[in-house]
Amino acid sequence: MKSVPLPAPCPALQQALAAHGKGDLKSARTWYDQAVDAPEAAALAWLGRGVLRFQTGDRAGGIVDMETALDRNPHDDEAWSNLANAYRAEAQFEAGAECARRAVELNPRQALAHANLAACLRPLGDLVEARAHAEEAVRLAPDLNSGWRTLGAVWLHMGDARRASDCFYRALQLDPALPDAWSEWLFALQYRDDISAGDILEATRLWTRSQPSAAPGARPSAIQRIGLVSGDFRAHPVGRMMLAFVPALRALGVDVVLIANQSQMDGVTEQLQDAASAWHNVWALPTETACALVRRENLDLLVDLSGHSADHRLDIFAARCAPFQVSWLGYSATTGVPSMDAWLGCPWTMPEGTEATATEALLRLPNVFTCDSRTPQSVPAGPRDQVVFGSFNNLAKLSDTTIALWSAVLAGIPDSRMILKYRGLGDPALAGALLARFEANGIEASRIECRDWTEEADVNAAFADVDIMLDTFPYSGATTTLDALQRGVPVVTMVSDRYAGRMSAAFLAAYGAEDLITSTPEDYVECAVHLALDGTRRQQLREELPRRGATSSVHQPQQFATEWLATVRSLAQERAA
Known part of the structure; x- marks a missing residue:
């Protein structure tokens, strides 16, 4: 959150801003409390006090003060941007986006306002617009750390882990001491299909160098x-x-x-x-x-x-x-x-x-x-004349390798379709970009159906529309795989070299379906195609998978x-x- 930028000709406000800038927050609060009563400085004083309160943990009070500042001066673009960032931090993304839009309207060249707007739009699923504002933020201010981090988050959620990790790394170069940028970079690396588990370990060790090592005290012999x-x-x-x-x-x-x-x-x-x-x-x-x-x-x-x-x-x-x-x-x-x-x-x-x-x-x-706390229950497949594959995974997991594998499977069953379902896919621009990746692999866009995310009440209907779930690589499904298996929908997976790429395999083994676990692209495609051609086996799995899973420790807490x-x-x- 940006500090209040400009002092006003008010001694109390000048003292408050000076103390705030030096980190003397107690003195700054005292001076702000005086300055809010000065008519010529009230808007900046309320804003400064709001920023301070938010920074020191009184987030609700900070937001109220920032709103008060805008009541007094609704034309302050930086105040709107600060309030947007506060709402974002409190996960009030719609309110944050509204405030950030106001800031951008008042000052289209304020990079931080574009970054804040992008950061609010991303969790709302407006990824294409979020990317545009994040790109504008770093164009206006190439050294804006939050702009690069927000752009990285957007790229990751759009399925481009390479660009995402490059953005996070750029943020690290700007400020190597920023803990969140390190975590975001390391997190993004998990999704990349062009690096190994060893590469991820080496990247993690770079972060480890900055961490303290605290030896344990007396250790108990039992854990209670x-x-x-x-x-x-x-x-x-x-x-x-x-x-x-x-x-x-x-x-x-x-x-x-x-x-x-x-x-x-x-x-x-x-x-x-x-x-x-x-x-x-x-x-x-x-x-x-x-x-x-x-x-x-x-x-x-x-x-x-x-x-x-x-x-x-x-x-x-x-x-x-x-x-x-x-x-x-x-x-x-x-x-x-x-x-x-x-x-x-x-x-x-x-x-x-x-x-x-x-x-x-x-x-x-x-x-x-x-x-898991839920009891497996089969969801019968709906009536249809063709095999339908599916994936309800996070778009961040849709690597180039994944799209190539799925395209090979679809090519092996020429009259099949695939349903992709995740937050943001209701956006025609985002869905179009994803469909273009299939077309680049020889699969017509008409065979791929993109659906936006829905509430839990509609999930069973979505699973009824799918015959076989195709897993992602190198970062496999986890909750999404379990969601499918407990409803009787089989999942075909290919293990990778990292923990993140073996979670589906663990659930499949627990459900007694180890034959759906593969380790090479050729085996993955062959497994999926053979299952698609065997309607009798698919029906058996639809009925048996939930019964098998119910007796495993997954569903026996x-x-x-x-x-x-x-x-x-x-x-x-x-x-x-």
């Missing part, structure tokens, strides 16, 4: 108090999985403390708050304050559920706030945190021989890497929690020995 840290204790894949896991873990007699880092709360949040032994939200808390709060819980084990994904708190783990610390579930790669003792997965996501791809020790659950606790306790026993 467990803390889970995440920015996704809400309607999110991690939150959904925690709905099954947390009550099951507590039923085993252990304390479960949830440490959230989020501004968004919903019904899932409320259920998790009720299920936990204790709940804390460290959103916007500085590292020292957040660490003090975590340490007061006297945890035996602290679990990271975010890695380098959005709203992580790896700073807490770097400071070593528990005797044992592990990363699990929310990020599909090594964290690079020197104080992270282990990375938790399963034999499928972490096969033997992959130890060299992580900075942490690998800790393997016996069966699958997570559990108590069994999974028992296995999970035994696995992490084995770490304590090993390290204590």
Whole structure:
């Protein structure tokens, strides 16, 4: 958020701006409180105080002050841009976009306003317009860090991980000390099909060099108090999985403390708050304050559920706030945190021989890497005369390799179609760009149907329209694969060299469908084509997959929690020995 730019001929405001610029926030607040009563300085004073309040954690109060400033001077483009950024930070993207548009209208050459508008449009699914504004931001201000980061996020969500990672790297070059840019770069690398797991590890080690290494204190021989840290204790894949896991873990007699880092709360949040032994939200808390709060819980084990994904708190783990610390579930790669003792997965996501791809020790659950709260239930296929393939995956996963594989499958079944469904695909420009990639691989655009994302109530109908799901590469499906399997829709996958490329395989194995796991492009295409030609087998899978999955630990949370606790306790026993 940009600081207030210009002083006014008001001594109190001048003092406030000077103190704010020096980081003396207490004095700045005192002077702002005086300046808001000065008519000639009121708008700037309210804006400055709003920025300060937002920066120091009083986000609601900060927004009110910024709105007050605009009531007094509605023609201040920088004030509109600041308010847009505040709304964006609070996940109020529509309000943020409206404010940023006003800023751009007032001053089309304000780069930060374009960047803020792009940052609000992206989560709303307006990716093509978001890209245009992000590109304009870096054209106007080539050294604008937030412009490059926003452009990177847009490219990633449009399925171009190479351009995305290049943008994030440019942001890193501008400010190598910016933690979020490092995480965004590392996150984007997972999706690239032109680099290896070893390359990702080396990139992660570059970040590791800047991280402290804190040795553990006295370590308990048993794990009884467990803390889970995440920015996704809400309607999110991690939150959904925690709905099954947390009550099951507590039923085993252990304390479960949830440490959230989020501004968004919903019904899932409320259920998790009720299920936990204790709940804390460290959103916007500085590292020292957040660490003090975590340490007061006297945890035996602290679990990271975010890695380098959005709203992580790896700073807490770097400071070593528990005797044992592990990363699990929310990020599909090594964290690079020197104080992270282990990375938790399963034999499928972490096969033997992959130890060299992580900075942490690998800790393997016996069966699958997570559990789910929902009961599998077959969704019958709708009536149709042709085979329909599908993918409901994040567009970031649609690499060039993926499009080439899917095109080869479609070529092998000439009268087949494919449905692509994800947020933003209702935009004709975005859908058109995706269809052009198929056409470049020899597949007519008329064979591909693009659908925008819909609410949960419409999901079953979407799965009824698909016969076979085709997985992505090198970053496989996870929740989307599980969603398909539990409804009886088979998924064909090809494993890659990284954890992120083996999650579908883990779920397929749990569902007793290992024959749908392939390891070469030729086998992938052959597997998908043979299944498409075998209607009897597809019908059998439609009926049998949910029954098989229901008995696996994926859908038996108590069994999974028992296995999970035994696995992490084995770490304590090993390290204590």
